[in-house]
Amino acid sequence: MKKIVSGITIQCVRGNIANQKGIDAVVNAANAWLRPGGGVAGAIHSAAGPGLVEECLPLAPIKPGQAVITGGHNLPNRYVIHCLGPVYGKDEPSDELLANCYRNALKLAEEYKLNSIAFSAISTGAFGYPAEEAAQVVLKTLKEMIPQLKSVKNIIFVLRNDHKAKIFEDTLANI
Known part of the structure; x- marks a missing residue:
C-alpha cells in the first residue's frame, strides 16, 4: 500500500524494521530502559550493535508516549x-x-529535519495492543500531524506479520 497525502508518501511494507536502507530514522518500540529486548527492540539493538545501548543509558528511563532520539550506529x-x-x-x-508515541516521533523527525521515518506497529506485540485499534490511533494521529510536517515526506510502516500488515494497509488506505 502506498498513498500520497498533502505531498507526503505513506506506505506499508512487509519486512524487518532493522533493515530499512534509505530511511533517515527507524522507530524502536522500546522498553522504558531503552535496552535490548524481544521483537522490534531486539532486532534494532542487535543490528545497531553495542554502541546503541551505551548511547541509550543516560536517556532512560522514558515514560509511555515519550520519544527520544539516538544515532543509528551500525544500522x-x-x-x-x-x-x-x-x-x-x-x-x-x-x-x-x-x-x-507517533506524534512525538514525528516531532523529533521534524526537529532533526528528517525526510523519512519508518515505524513498526508500536505496542501491538508483547504489550498486547489490538492491531485494529492501534491502526485506528495511527490513522487519527497521522491526519492530525500531516498538515504540520515540513521536512518529513516519507512515512513507512514496516510490519513482519502479514495479518498486522493487512490491518494497517486497509486502515491507512482511508487516510
Whole structure:
C-alpha cells in the first residue's frame, strides 16, 4: 500500500524494521530502559550493535508516549527514535499514550529535519495492543500531524506479520 497525502508518501511494507536502507530514522518500540529486548527492540539493538545501548543509558528511563532520539550506529539509518508504547489494559489512556508515541516521533523527525521515518506497529506485540485499534490511533494521529510536517515526506510502516500488515494497509488506505 502506498498513498500520497498533502505531498507526503505513506506506505506499508512487509519486512524487518532493522533493515530499512534509505530511511533517515527507524522507530524502536522500546522498553522504558531503552535496552535490548524481544521483537522490534531486539532486532534494532542487535543490528545497531553495542554502541546503541551505551548511547541509550543516560536517556532512560522514558515514560509511555515519550520519544527520544539516538544515532543509528551500525544500522543503515542515521537515527533511531525510541518510543515507549503503552501496555494495553495497564497504561491509560492507552489510545492517547499510543498517539503520543507517533506524534512525538514525528516531532523529533521534524526537529532533526528528517525526510523519512519508518515505524513498526508500536505496542501491538508483547504489550498486547489490538492491531485494529492501534491502526485506528495511527490513522487519527497521522491526519492530525500531516498538515504540520515540513521536512518529513516519507512515512513507512514496516510490519513482519502479514495479518498486522493487512490491518494497517486497509486502515491507512482511508487516510
